[in-house]
Amino acid sequence: MEKKEYPCPCGGKIKWKREQVLRDSIDCGILDIEYCEKCGEEYFPEESLEIVEKKLREAGLWGVQRKEIKFWKSGTSLTTRFPKEVVDKLQLDKVKRGFMYSEGKNRICIEF
Ligand SMILES: [Zn+2]
Incomplete structure (x- = not known):
């Protein structure tokens, strides 16, 4: 190629x-x-x-569909909600803490 x-x-x-x-x-x-x-x-x-x-x-890790999420301003921070499908798929309800960082200008990565 x-x-x-x-x-x-x-x-x-x-x-x-x-x-x-x-x-x-x-x-x-x-x-x-x-x-x-x-x-x-x-x-x-x-x-x-x-x-x-x-x-x-x-590995069963593909297929979490792109979903729209909304941001709410609350005080000086920002709140968002994860769609239920994503929570179920990644079992986020069992997660207590993670790390986030920006990847490029318009992308946020969350590790847990
Ligand atoms: Zn470049």
């Missing part, structure tokens, strides 16, 4: 690398990854994404 270089939205240059990929602690093997030298953002090319999806599906 031809490896094309193209620019990242941040203005940096996208490069290729092959690296061991862990997703949700599932070893997806060594895959092609596109990454930006400037902002560090990583992108999975189609082929790699398919492998990751397959591995996660095998």
Whole structure:
């Protein structure tokens, strides 16, 4: 497959690398990854994404659908609710604490 270089939205240059990929602690093997030298953002090319999806599906960790959530302002903090389907699927009702961090500009990751 031809490896094309193209620019990242941040203005940096996208490069290729092959690296061991862990997703949700599932070893997806060594895959092609596109990454930006400037902002560090990583992108999975189609082929790699398919492998990751397959591995996660095998582990039963894929298929939590994209759901809309709303945010409410309460005092100086923000409250949101997780949809029931997501709570059930990931058994979030058994979780007492987790960690959150931002991943890029418009994404939040929560680990538990
Ligand atoms: Zn970038």
